[in-house]
Each structure stands twice: as C-alpha cells, then as structure tokens.
C-alpha cells in the first residue's frame with residue numbers, strides 16, 4: 611500500500627527537518643510512505659530544507675493559501691495512483707507516529723480526522739471550534755470533535771472527490787461538508803498533538819473571528835451546492 615504524506619508548508623524551515631526525520635523513521639507502519647512538502651510561496655528556505663531532508667517538493671507559483679496547497683497534494687496522490695493520502699501540518703504539530711491511528715480508523719471510512727483530547731489550545735479557538743462543530747452537525751449531520759483539524763487521512767473516494775473540488779481559504783470544515791454532501795463516510799480518531807515547533811500560526815486575533823464567520827456561511831453553502839450538483 612502506498613501513502614502520500616502531504617505536508618503543506620508556509621515558512622516552515624525550522625520545523626521540517628525533525629518532522630521529515632520522524633517520517634523516515636516511522637516504525638512498522640504497514641505501508642510505503644512518501645512525504646511531499648507543498649511549499650506555498652514561502653519566503654524562507656522551506657523548499658531547500660525539504661529537499662535536503664529527502665522529501666518530494668511541490669513549489670506553488672505563489673502563496674495560494676492552505677486549500678490550494680492541500681488540493682495540489684491531493685491531485686498528486688490521485689493522479690499518481692496512491693492508495694491513501696495523509697495530511698499533516700509542516701509545523702510539527704501532528705506527530706507522524708499518530709498516522710497509524712488514522713490508518714487504523716480508516717475501516718470503511720473515506721476520510722478520517724484526527725482530533726485531540728482537549729481541543730484547540732487557546733480559548734478563542736476552542737469557542738470557534740465548538741461553534742463550527744455545532745454548525746456542521748446541524749447543517750450536514752457530520753459529527754466531528756474538531757472540524758478545524760488538518761490532521762487527516764484520505765481514502766480513494768476522498769482523493770477522487772477533492773481532486774476536482776476543494777475549498778480554498780480555511781478549508782477544513784468546508785471540506786467535511788462537501789464530503790458528506792457527496793455521500794462520503796467521515797470518521798474521526800483521538801490522537802496526540804503537539805505545539806507548533808517554530809514559525810507562526812496563520813490564525814490569530816481578528817483572523818480567528820473572521821474565520822468562524824466565513825466558515826459558518828461557507829459550510830452551509832458548500833453543503834447545499836454539493837447536494838444540488840448532479841452526480842457524475
């Protein structure tokens with residue numbers, strides 16, 4: 611079984627060496643793991659560091675934002691015939707050792723989300739995550755402890771779907787709404803997460819409030835749109 615590990619990275623030169631080292635040293639995961647760093651228009655040495663540490667690198671033509679970066683990785687996985695793709699943060703927040711738990715939860719699910727015990731770290735984020743959980747539940751019926759988590763595993767049906775449509779900014783909750791609307795099965799599993807290992811988070815302060823507002827509307831619209839779209 612071949613798994614492409616998609617690592618979206620915007621200025622993550624500090625965290626990547628340790629992360630890629632951990633991925634190389636993964637103990638007995640029953641799969642062939644290929645890491646690909648999606649360098650999303652970084653202004654630091656992200657691409658060079660990733661290459662030096664043995665990863666494949668896709669360099670975006672400019673900063674596309676997390677959605678564009680992730681979809682590029684998904685397209686690579688789908689078009690090169692990988693069986694699964696995993697998505698993990700380039701900041702070291704998602705321990706590669708936990709990938710086995712995502713794989714273990716795949717069963718007959720098409721998309722697996724890793725969530726952490728205590729939820730996001732800051733109060734503002736916890737409130738936002740709670741609200742988005744409610745919105746997703748009410749509008750789409752998806753039960754997910756942390757719809758904002760970017761620690762994910764995509765099976766073949768998710769790769770096929772997201773190859774053609776994937777949301778752009780703040781994509782994680784919206785992607786769940788699209789998946790559900792198109793009949794995919796979503797599962798989740800408890801994982802351990804760490805703090806970001808260097809670099810800076812994309813979401814803080816005012817951006818967090820905008821994020822919650824934007825995603826609330828986007829989730830509802832994405833669900834309705836995907837339900838109305840004729841199936842191929």
Ligand SMILES: Nc1nc2c(ncn2[C@@H]2O[C@H](COP(=O)(O)OP(=O)(O)O)[C@@H](O)[C@H]2O)c(=O)[nH]1
Nearest residue numbers: 618619620650675676679699700701810811812
């Ligand atoms: N900040 C930012 N991160 C991006 C972008 N594109 C890809 N990423 C990467 O996406 C991942 C998730 O972003 P992060 O800032 O860690 O989000 P958080 O974990 O929710 O705080 C990280 O590995 C980033 O390096 C972008 O345009 N901006």
Ligand SMILES: [Mg+2]
Nearest residue numbers: 699701703806
């Ligand atoms: Mg992060």
